[in-house]
Amino acid sequence: MNWPILDDLESWSIDNEAGELRVVVADGREARQAWKARSEGPIDFKRVTFHPGDLVLEMVTPWDEVLEIEVYGEDDQFLRRQGRLVIYLDQNKWIQLTQSIHEPARVPAQELEASRRIIDLARGGEVILPLSSGHWVETSSAYGQRRTRLAATMVGLSRGWIMRDPLLVRSLELTAMFGNVRRGTEAPLDEGVFTLDYRHFHAEPSDPYQAKDASLPPEMVRLIETLLGAQSVLAVLLEAERTDRETVMAAQWAELHESFAKHLATEPATRPLVRTLTLFRFLADLGAEHMMVARDEGLTASEYKTWLSEDADNDIAALPYLGRNREVIHLKLQNAQKGWKASDLIDLVYLPCAAGYADHVVCEKHTGDYLQRANRRRDVGARVFTSVAELMSAIA
Numbered sequence: 001m002n003w004p005i006l007d008d009l010e011s012w013s014i015d016n017e018a019g020e021l022r023v024v025v026a027d028g029r030e031a032r033q034a035w036k037a038r039s040e041g042p043i044d045f046k047r048v049t050f051h052p053g054d055l056v057l058e059m060v061t062p063w064d065e066v067l068e069i070e071v072y073g074e075d076d077q078f079l080r081r082q083g084r085l086v087i088y089l090d091q092n093k094w095i096q097l098t099q100s101i102h103e104p105a106r107v108p109a110q111e112l113e114a115s116r117r118i119i120d121l122a123r124g125g126e127v128i129l130p131l132s133s134g135h136w137v138e139t140s141s142a143y144g145q146r147r148t149r150l151a152a153t154m155v156g157l158s159r160g161w162i163m164r165d166p167l168l169v170r171s172l173e174l175t176a177m178f179g180n181v182r183r184g185t186e187a188p189l190d191e192g193v194f195t196l197d198y199r200h201f202h203a204e205p206s207d208p209y210q211a212k213d214a215s216l217p218p219e220m221v222r223l224i225e226t227l228l229g230a231q232s233v234l235a236v237l238l239e240a241e242r243t244d245r246e247t248v249m250a251a252q253w254a255e256l257h258e259s260f261a262k263h264l265a266t267e268p269a270t271r272p273l274v275r276t277l278t279l280f281r282f283l284a285d286l287g288a289e290h291m292m293v294a295r296d297e298g299l300t301a302s303e304y305k306t307w308l309s310e311d312a313d314n315d316i317a318a319l320p321y322l323g324r325n326r327e328v329i330h331l332k333l334q335n336a337q338k339g340w341k342a343s344d345l346i347d348l349v350y351l352p353c354a355a356g357y358a359d360h361v362v363c364e365k366h367t368g369d370y371l372q373r374a375n376r377r378r379d380v381g382a383r384v385f386t387s388v389a390e391l392m393s394a395i396a
Contacts, residue, residue, distance in 0.1 A: 008025050009023065009024075009025060009026070009052050010024040010025055010028075010051075010052075010053070011023075011024045011049055011050065011051050012024075012049070012052070013047060013048065013049040013050070013053075014035055014047065014048045014049075015035070015046070015047045016035075016044075016045065016046060016047065016048075017047070018327050019034055019035050019047050019157065020033070020034065020035050021030055021033045021034075021035040021257070026206060031339070044231065044235035045059045045060055045061060045062075045235070046060040046061070046062060046064070047059075047060040048227075048231065050071065050227060052214075055070060055071045055072075055073045056068055056069070056070060056071060057069050057070075057071050057160070057227060057230065057231075058289060059234070060369075061148075062154065063148070065152055065156075066158045067155050067214070067234075068150065068156070068159065069155070069158075069159050069160030069227060069230060069234070070159050070160040070161070070196055071160065071196065071227065071230065072195070072196035072197045072198070072226050072230075073196075077192050077194070077195045077196065077197070077340060078192070080196065081128065081194070084125070084127055084128050085127045085128065085359045085360065085395065086127075086128045086130060086161075086194050086357075086358040086359050086360075087118070087127055087129055087358065087359065087360045087362065087365075087391065088129075088130060088163065088351075088354035088355075088358045088360070088361045088362070088382070089129055089362050090347070090351065090361075090362060090364055090367075091134075091135060091138045091139070091346075092361035092363075092364050093362045093363070093388060094135065094150065094153065094154055095110060095150060096115055096388065097115050097118070097119055097153055097157065097388075098149050098150045098153040100112055100115035100116055100119065101119070101149075101153060102149050106200075110389045111387060111389050113389075114140065114387075114388040114389040114391070114392040114393075115388050116288075117336075117392050118388060118391070118392060119157065121156040122158075122159070123156070123157065125159065127251050128158075128161045128194065128262055129157050129159075129161070130158055130161040130162050130163045130194050130358075131154055131155075131158045131161070131162050131163070132162065132163040132165075132166075132201075132203055132350050132354070133165050133202050133315075134166075134346045134349065134350035135154060136201075136233065136236070137156070137346065138343075138346060139151055139234070142389065143155065145159065155234050156333075157293065160196050161194060161196060162196070162197075162198065162200070162201050163193060163194055163324065163350075163353065163354060163357075163358075164192070164193045164195060164200040164201075164203060165200060165202055165203040165347050166321065166350055166353040167203035168200055168203055168332070169193055169242040169321050169353050169356075169357075170286075170289070170321065170322060171289070171293070173319045173320070173321055173322050173348075174286075174289065174290055174322070175293055175296075175297065176319075177315050177316070177318075177319060178290075178293050178294045178296075178297035178299060179297050180315075181294075181297070181299065181303070181307055181311070181315065193353070193356075193357040194357065194358070195224075197232045198226070198233055201233055208389045234280075234389045238387065250305055250342035250343070250345040250346075251342045253339070253342070253345050254340040254341055254342050254344055257281070257329075257332075257333065257340045257344075258336075258339055258340035260281055260333060261332070261333045261334070261335070261336040261340065262336050263280075264277065264333060264336065264356045265334075265336040265337075266363070271296070274330075274334065275313065275330065275349075276313075276328075278329065278330040278333050278334075279312060279313055279316075279326070279330075281329065281333065282316075282325070282326045282330070283312075283331050283383045285329070290306065293369075294307070313326075317377060318379075319356075320354045320356030320357055320380070320381060321352055321356040321357070322352075323356070323374075323377075323378065324352035324353075324355050324356055324374045324375075324378075324381070325348065325352040325353070327370075327374035327377065328348055328351075328352055328367070328370040328371060328374050329348060331373060331374070332344075332348070332370060338366070344367075347363070347367045348367070351363055351367055352371065352374070354373070355371050355374075355381055355382045355384060356382070357381075357382070358382040359382055360382050360383050360384075360385065360391055361382045361383075361384045361385070362384075362385045362386070362387070362388055362390075362391050362394070363384070363385075365386045366387065368384050368385070368386040371384045
């Protein structure tokens with residue numbers, strides 16, 4: 001941990017109900033001080049306690065549920081994982097785990113047993129069930145008790161682990177790919193996709209804390225940013241009110257792809273060119289980013305044109321995330337009768353990213369089938385399952 005200022009600190013607790021800050025040092029001495037909440041309105045957590053020695057943050061919800069998360073300590077996240085399996089769950093599987101806790105009669109017997117086993121493993125810190133900003137968006141459309149139960153399950157079982165926003169992963173992969181094209185040497189990918197660092201939860205994170213007091217030690221500022229960053233993301237998840245964010249863009253995206261899929265299905269002249277056409281559709285989804293990265297990595301316009309016509313498909317296929325993303329979109333575009341929904345946008349952005357870097361992915365059957373077929377073209381990546389029972393049988 002790179003916070004020497006905390007070496008002698010046993011715990012640091014903020015009681016928002018009592019309005020008190022309590023600090024306990026290693027020799028047992030403690031200090032108490034009046035504490036004013038950051039803003040008016042409902043309390044996000046009744047009490048928050050940080051244990052520096054264990055790098056654990058304990059949060060008590062307004063309904064008295066205790067949630068524990070591991071805290072980022074500016075440490076090596078690969079070492080922090082300690083070889084634990086990373087299992088990425090689709091939103092419907094998180095709902096199943098929540099039902100297994102609160103409404104077990106709604107879960108089929110085989111799935112219930114498997115769900116309870118993975119819950120025990122996650123609570124014991126034996127596996128990692130990371131959250132993503134995709135989960136954050138999908139949970140925001142729920143409300144009331146259903147929302148708070150689901151969110152509390154997700155926060156409690158993820159224990160603070162997140163998946164880096166796929167837009168950030170995409171940028172890393174494009175930089176590595178075009179660096180290889182330009183220099184002929186493969187640039188290493190940053191594979192720290194699963195982390196406790198909430199600065200990577202969103203592609204454009206907001207700053208949860210801005211120090212006004214210049215006398216604060218820099219390490220204390222970083223600590224406050226770390227703790228408040230995690231709390232702010234988790235507090236939004238735990239809100240009971242529905243908070244729909246974007247629907248129009250996702251609906252337009254789905255409509256565009258469904259129209260293109262129907263065009264491929266009804267125009268015989270496109271059949272010999274399907275793979276090329278779906279590649280161009282995939283690149284169009286990336287927007288100008290891939291061209292900007294190519295330019296930044298030193299490719300000339302002529303080199304980019306050669307890459308596009310000769311090497312693009314193979315180079316993209318070699319990327320853990322974008323290779324799967326491209327292949328899943330290619331397969332789905334050839335299945336026009338299935339149609340496209342706004343919710344497909346989250347699935348096709350987040351699940352291929354998880355499949356590229358996690359150990360296992362558990363998702364619904366439709367996208368799971370595409371991911372399994374995409375995996376056949378690769379030697380590495382997650383095993384993809386469509387039920388928790390299948391997963392638990394495989395890792396038993």
